[in-house]
Amino acid sequence: MTLEPALAELFSITKKRVENTLEGILPAVASEPSRLHTAMRYAALGDGKRVRPLLVYAASQAVYSDYASSDSAAAAVELIHAYSLVHDDLPAMDDDDLRRGRATVHKAFDEGTAVLVGDALQTLAFDVLINDEHIADCTKLEMLKWLSRASGVAGMVGGQALDIQSVDVELDLEHLEHMHNLKTGALIEASVALGALSNPKLDSDDFDNLITYAKCIGLAFQVKDDLLDIEASSETLGKTQGKDAAANKPTYPALLGLEGARNKANVLLEQALEALENFGDSADPLRDLAKYIVQRDH
Secondary structure, three states: OOOOHHHHHHHHHHHHHHHHHHHHHOOOOOOOOHHHHHHHHHHHHOOOOOHHHHHHHHHHHHOOOOHHHHHHHHHHHHHHHHHHHHHHOOOOOOOOOEEOOEEOHHHHOOHHHHHHHHHHHHHHHHHHHHOOOOOOHHHHHHHHHHHHHHHOOOOHHHHHHHHHHOOOOOOOHHHHHHHHHHHHHHHHHHHHHHHHOOOOOOOHHHHHHHHHHHHHHHHHHHHHHHHHHHHHHHHHHOOOOOHHHHOOOOOHHHHHHHHHHHHHHHHHHHHHHHHOOOOOHHHHHHHHHHHHHHHOOO
């Protein structure tokens, strides 16, 4: 499935915005420690879809805020995402050699540098928000609350810990969803929350509906990834299970079957769209993105 023209244009616009912001806030290669700074830029400025920054901007558009008010928030969530990828790729974690078509940070540099890169990108994310003079202090505190929770034990870190524990363990659907709500969903929720918080006058019910939308697409994203993983393995290796299943990790198709997993993704899409019923055309990018997540073929 190809992107809707309006969504494709938004992807292009917001990708450039967040990358320009990142260019400005990442430390210069010429300054010391130069090797660390080079590796930070390598990790954060490499080719990527920038889905989470897009969610920040799309949520801000839905609540009638301008993109400039969300530049720092978009950069912050992308820095957190970049840090998580650097650490996930380490030999002690997923032990990956490639990321986005090129060597992972620990392969391009070394393991110690990769650990420090992740640490530095994580703390820089909070620094970016704290030092944005265009955001009111009360809004900053709320944004920091969402981002810190999504990044730590109540979010990505906790989800990753559960993922490690799940190898060779039979999880039921409830526990699988809890793991992915933390590992993947928490930062997606935070992205939408930070975009919505760009409008301090937003009605609390509308804010809650946006978070419901985010919860649904966060889970749908993982369900669809599991399905695509199986399809890719089937096409290239003739296998009927994806890499996670092959590594003895639980997946939605393993628990629900292929058709059950597809139905699950479609139900989550319907719920995400229902959460946006009170929003007008300004929320169309969020609607288009939800459809793309579930209907994409890669």
